[in-house]
Amino acid sequence: MQQLTEIRWHARAGQGAVTAAKVVAETALAADQYLQAMPEYGPERMGAPIKAFTRISSEPIEIHCNIEEPDIVIVLDDSLLEIIDVAEGIHPEGAIIVNTCTPPEQVRTALGVADSVKVACVDASGIALDTIKRDIPNTPMVGALIKVAGVVDMDSFKGLLAKNLSKKFGQEMIDANWASVDRAYEEVTVA
DSSP states (O other), X not given: OOOEEEEEEEEETTSSHHHHHHHHHHHHHHTTOEEEXXXXXXXXXXXXXXXXXXXXXXXXXXXXXXXXXXXXXXXXXXXXXXXXXXXXXXXXXXXXXXXXXXXXXXXXXXXXXXXXXXXXXXXXXXXXXXXXXXXOOHHHHHHHHHHHHOOSOXXXXXXXXXXXXXXXXXXXXXXXXXXXXXXXXXXXXXX
């Protein structure tokens, strides 16, 4: 039986959602899974709302479209909750992970999702500012994703993250990103 996981990412341009979607997919590939990762851009300007999509499967993926009924929704900027229906189409047993300081119970109420949907919250921006010294919440959000949904292996993700970062940065930035992933994994709360 095919195990297909569909993830929809909501962010603002410049927050690293497209990169995170690709690295999560590449991590699944390293675990002999099939994958798709694709962005959906609107106006291409810093701060504009964007979507990205990731599909991970144990068998070849034969659908090639945007994800309308995600198993997991990841929101890198909580200001999007006021302007976009991020819960649209969420699977009844799905999960929504939000970068926010707001408790998950309040986010659940604001989104109006069923009790069967997991709602998880983590201050990924705060973690990113503390660890990598920039408000780019993508790597902490993957740490939260790993804790909440377990779609990829932590060590495999960190290894691929180090490989990708080493092309542009030194070990200090790699260590800071690893710390951000670990902190989000530990600090995410679920309702």
